[in-house]
Amino acid sequence: VCTGMWRGCFELEEEDLPSECVGDVAKFIQTVQPSSVHLFFGCRGENDFIFKEKMQGFLNNGTLTALEVAFSRNGPEKVYVTHKIEERGREIARLIL
Numbered sequence: 001v002c003t004g005m006w007r008g009c010f011e012l013e014e015e016d017l018p019s020e021c022v023g024d025v026a027k028f029i030q031t032v033q034p035s036s037v038h039l040f041f042g043c044r045g046e047n048d049f050i051f052k053e054k055m056q057g058f059l060n061n062g063t064l065t066a067l068e069v070a071f072s073r074n075g076p077e078k079v080y081v082t083h084k085i086e087e088r089g090r091e092i093a094r095l096i097l
Contacts, residue, residue, distance in 0.1 A: 044073040
């Protein structure tokens, strides 16, 4: 018997649900409203940008709301995912809070 559901990179189990939904994972999933999906991806450069076409496809079809890619070895300054998150900090904070 399956008691959980895979959502992105974490598993949703019954003990993670609000108490009124325990025992009915399907009911909880039906009540959750879709939200923004922001993906931050970092690598050394364009040649290391694995799954580029797949990620672009997800962005184009609306699965992803935003795709931020940080290349640490392109250009004069290193750019890391933390820089990209900081650039979109207000928006990300609004989504989380």
